[in-house]
Amino acid sequence: xxxNASRRQFLLAAGGAAAALGLTSVLHVRPASATPAAMxxxxxxxxxxxxxxxxxxxxxxxxxxxxxxxxPITVSVESPMTPADHVRAIHLFxxxxxxxxxxxxxxxxxxxxxxxxxRIRLADTQTVLAICEMSDGSFWSGDAAVVVTLxxxxxxx
Amino acid sequence: MASALINLPQRARRGEFIEVKTLVSHPMETGYRRSQLxxxxxxxxxxxxxxxxxxxxxxxxxxxxxxxxxxFIVFSTVATASGTLEFHWTGDNGFSVTESVAITVx
Amino acid sequence: MLRPGAGLGALxxxxxxxxxxxxxxxxPLPERRSGYDFTSRETxxxxxxxxxxxxxxxxxxxxxxxxxxxxxxxxxxxxxxGDARASMKGVxxxxxxFDAALGRPVDLEQRINAxxxxxxxxxxxxxxxxxxxxxxxxxxxxxxxxxVEAGADPRAQPFLDAGRAAFHRxxxxxxxxxxxxxxxxxxxxxxxNVIPQAHPTGYPLYRLEWQSLGSLQRRLRNCLVGxxxxxxxxxxxxxxxLELFLMWRARGMTIEAPAVRP
Numbered sequence: 247x248x249x250n251a252s253r254r255q256f257l258l259a260a261g262g263a264a265a266a267l268g269l270t271s272v273l274h275v276r277p278a279s280a281t282p283a284a285m286x287x288x289x290x291x292x293x294x295x296x297x298x299x300x301x302x303x304x305x306x307x308x309x310x311x312x313x314x315x316x317x318p319i320t321v322s323v324e325s326p327m328t329p330a331d332h333v334r335a336i337h338l339f340x341x342x343x344x345x346x347x348x349x350x351x352x353x354x355x356x357x358x359x360x361x362x363x364x365r366i367r368l369a370d371t372q373t374v375l376a377i378c379e380m381s382d383g384s385f386w387s388g389d390a391a392v393v394v395t396l397x398x399x400x401x402x403x
Numbered sequence: 404m405a406s407a408l409i410n411l412p413q414r415a416r417r418g419e420f421i422e423v424k425t426l427v428s429h430p431m432e433t434g435y436r437r438s439q440l441x442x443x444x445x446x447x448x449x450x451x452x453x454x455x456x457x458x459x460x461x462x463x464x465x466x467x468x469x470x471x472x473x474x475f476i477v478f479s480t481v482a483t484a485s486g487t488l489e490f491h492w493t494g495d496n497g498f499s500v501t502e503s504v505a506i507t508v509x
Numbered sequence: 510m511l512r513p514g515a516g517l518g519a520l521x522x523x524x525x526x527x528x529x530x531x532x533x534x535x536x537p538l539p540e541r542r543s544g545y546d547f548t549s550r551e552t553x554x555x556x557x558x559x560x561x562x563x564x565x566x567x568x569x570x571x572x573x574x575x576x577x578x579x580x581x582x583x584x585x586x587x588x589x590x591g592d593a594r595a596s597m598k599g600v601x602x603x604x605x606x607f608d609a610a611l612g613r614p615v616d617l618e619q620r621i622n623a624x625x626x627x628x629x630x631x632x633x634x635x636x637x638x639x640x641x642x643x644x645x646x647x648x649x650x651x652x653x654x655x656x657v658e659a660g661a662d663p664r665a666q667p668f669l670d671a672g673r674a675a676f677h678r679x680x681x682x683x684x685x686x687x688x689x690x691x692x693x694x695x696x697x698x699x700x701x702n703v704i705p706q707a708h709p710t711g712y713p714l715y716r717l718e719w720q721s722l723g724s725l726q727r728r729l730r731n732c733l734v735g736x737x738x739x740x741x742x743x744x745x746x747x748x749x750x751l752e753l754f755l756m757w758r759a760r761g762m763t764i765e766a767p768a769v770r771p
Contacts, residue, residue: 308551312702312771313717316471318551340469344435348469356461356481358420363477367433367469395701397718397771399735408569410560424560428570430720472720473563 285339288346289377292337293385303336303376303388314368314394322361323378323386327353333360335379342372368394406500409490414507415482423454424477427492427500433468449474449494457486466494482508536692536706538761544705544770547696552717556769564646564715564767567639567722571647574640580631586644589628593651601652602764605753607665613746614665614753617645618724636743642722646713649766657710657764660757668746672754675747681738702771708759709752711768722767725752 289298306320323333332355338348351362360378368374375389410424427449434446452464452474461480480488489503545553555561575586575593590596605614608623615623621644622633634641660669676687690699691707698704712725719727726748730740741747 308549310549312549312552315717315720316555318555320477338469343469344433345467345469347467349467350465351478352463352465353478354461356456356459356483358479358481361479362464363475364464365471365475367471398700398702399732401718401731401734406566408560408565424558426561426563426566428566473566475561475563477561 282341285341285346285375288339289337289375292350292377292379296383296385298377298385298387300387302386303378305374305376305388305390307374307390307392309391310393310395311368312395313397314370316365317368317392317394318363318365319374320361320363321351321376321378321388322359325360325380327355327357327359329355330381332357332381333378334381336360336362337377337379338366339375339377340366340368340372341375342370343367344369348374368392370394407490407492407502409488409502409504411488411504411506413505414509417482417484417508420479420481421506422477422479423488424475425452425454425490426473426475427452428473429492429494429498431466431468431470431472431474435468447495447498449492449498451491451493452476453491454478454480455489455491456480457484458489482506484508535758536695541708541759541762542695542706543708543710543762543765545711545765545768547703547705548769548771552769552771556711556765562715562767562769564713564722564769567643567646567713568650568767570639571643571645571650574644575647580625580629582628582630584629586624593647597648597651599652599655599658601649601766602655603658605659605665605749605756607662609664614668614749616725616749616752617648618726619744619749621645621648637724637727642713642724645724646722646767649713649764652764653766655764657756657759657762660753660760665753668750669753669757671747672750672752672757675751676754676758681733681736683736685736687732707755708762709755710759710762711765711770713766714768714770717769717771725755 302323304322307317311317319338321336321338323336325331325333327333333353335353336351339346340348348366349364353360366374371393373389373391375387377385377387379385406428408426412421415421429449430447431449432444432447434444436444438444446468448468448470449466452466453460454462462478464476466474485506485508487503487505489501492498492500545556559565578585578588586593601617604617604620606620607613608615618636618641621641625631626633634644679686687707690704695704695706709725713722715722716728726743729748729751733740
């Protein structure tokens with residue numbers, strides 16, 4: 247049961263109880279989400295004081311997903327991947343998940359190409375950010391927005 | 404549990420890159436979910452995935468709870484020599500899985 | 510349907526017509542579409558790629574369990590059934606199937622547990638347990654690509670009819686019948702999801718909502734909860750009858766197990 251279902255069930259149960267008591271209250275049970283500021287903090291931890299250029303990173307994400315539990319994503323960076331010039335790492339961040347970090351991939355010239363695919367969780371409609379770190383110490387970024395729909399029906403596991 | 408599934412060409416030419424698909428069985432419990440009684444379910448995830456090729460590390464991934472359950476990671480590596488690719492996943496609560504696949508490089 | 514006061518001959522003819530044409534609202538074969546057709550491109554890609562389909566993790570485990578000696582008889586599935594790729598071919602496509610000893614149809618999970626109890630002398634595997642899902646996934650995988658053939662046995666007819674009646678019966682606080690969504694409104698949207706025709710050609714399947722592989726019974730119980738009805742217990746006759754009807758309703762369609770669905 248994903249966190250959205252448990253949140254809905256909790257709210258239904260709480261709402262029912264509150265109504266029975268003749269009270270109205272809003273129970274905020276959503277886990278503390280990252281904010282764009284929290285994402286910026288996480289990015290700063292990775293890039294330090296360096297300037298982050300826009301471009302070079304390509305994010306392949308479906309614009310709309312049926313289920314936020316497993317969103318396929320491919321990130322690639324154009325690079326010769328030679329010992330002199332290669333991608334050192336690719337970091338992924340989200341702005342509205344409970345925490346901003348998603349994954350860090352680390353490569354060397356033996357990768358052949360800087361291209362990775364995985365499946366991530368997205369708690370809500372939001373933007374995914376990719377930061378790549380090059381062998382010359384420079385950083386580049388790319389992002390993509392995804393609409394996440396929730397399951398139509400409640401279900402117990 | 405059949406812990407992991409690896410897909411890669413078992414034969415390649417020297418210098419070409421090969422695509423490696425990996426799937427490992429793990430719930431990747433985020434730590435943000437609650438049971439039906441409201442009790443938080445403790446975080447339990449895979450933290451690290453390392454691939455070595457004839458003993459040398461060629462790829463690494465540091466995972467956080469936002470990686471979907473049963474982590475799926477696809478990456479590339481250059482076919483340099485015949486030998487073994489070894490895949491190692493480690494995580495919370497002593498989770499540790501290792502798989503190896505032989506490769507022939509002409 | 511049957512009109513009260515109709516002559517005996519007309520009644521008999523009408524009854525035959527109902528049985529043969531398989532009830533009003535049934536989807537004709539050329540229009541039957543798998544749930545696969547209603548999922549996104551990405552979800553379909555996940556199902557089509559054996560290197561990306563998480564259901565294959567359970568199939569692989571099932572392959573291992575197939576060779577494990579179990580129970581006081583110390584027998585493995587392989588000891589009697591040999592290579593599953595040959596012996597289990599078509600089995601999932603024919604289940605639920607009539608069990609003469611029990612006098613009623615059983616689904617694949619029940620068939621596996623019957624073997625465990627009677628042949629291996631081992632305790633039954635719990636519903637939705639990793640082991641039972643793995644064995645079911647492994648056996649079902651051997652029918653991939655084959656057409657569904659369940660429900661042809663005349664001995665199973667009364668149970669199939671019970672399943673059909675359940676499918677058309679309004680139930681739960683939302684007072685909905687399965688047919689209202691899955692016969693009358695398939696292809697339309699319910700909130701963010703597209704309503705499929707509800708053919709179980711992919712079970713056991715990896716459901717993204719579950720983040721796990723699960724059985725058809727799990728899905729049926731979830732649907733019942735969704736319409737705010739009390740879900741039948743795992744293994745209930747009502748669930749197996751409904752499974753039988755759904756598989757019969759999908760006859761001729763291709764088995765896709767293990768499928769991937771949102």
